[in-house]
Amino acid sequence: MRTTELIKLVNKVVPERDFIFLDAEKCDNCHACIFVCPSCLWEMKAGKVAIKKDYKALCLECGACYQACLPDAIRFDFPPAGSGIAVKYG
Numbered sequence: 419m420r421t422t423e424l425i426k427l428v429n430k431v432v433p434e435r436d437f438i439f440l441d442a443e444k445c446d447n448c449h450a451c452i453f454v455c456p457s458c459l460w461e462m463k464a465g466k467v468a469i470k471k472d473y474k475a476l477c478l479e480c481g482a483c484y485q486a487c488l489p490d491a492i493r494f495d496f497p498p499a500g501s502g503i504a505v506k507y508g
């Protein structure tokens with residue numbers, strides 16, 4: 419299933435605050451987050467890995483980036499209650 423189709427299956431309230439944080443000091447540019455993110459929200463910017471600006475609206479909260487980041491450079495705080503995704507028919 420493509421990401422655009424998957425996103426139609428969710429109700430989303432875009433969180434007001436950030437919930438994914440990247441510690442650039444710890445990041446070793448391994449690209450694991452880029453490979454595992456089902457929404458393609460990680461990218462290379464000026465030679466460094468970064469999360470896309472609109473990630474809050476597109477993140478599926480799967481935690482794969484956080485799990486795949488062996489240097490522990492990603493902090494994943496869940497969005498506040500009442501925001502984020504809820505899967506339809508789930």
Ligand code: SF4
Pocket residue numbers: 438454455456457458459473476477478479480481482483484
């Ligand atoms: S939590 Fe999942 S969807 Fe969100 S940025 Fe990480 S890998 Fe991508």
Ligand code: SF4
Pocket residue numbers: 440444445446447448449450451452467483486487488489490491492
């Ligand atoms: S998985 Fe972690 S260490 Fe690897 S590029 Fe992504 S943020 Fe950096």
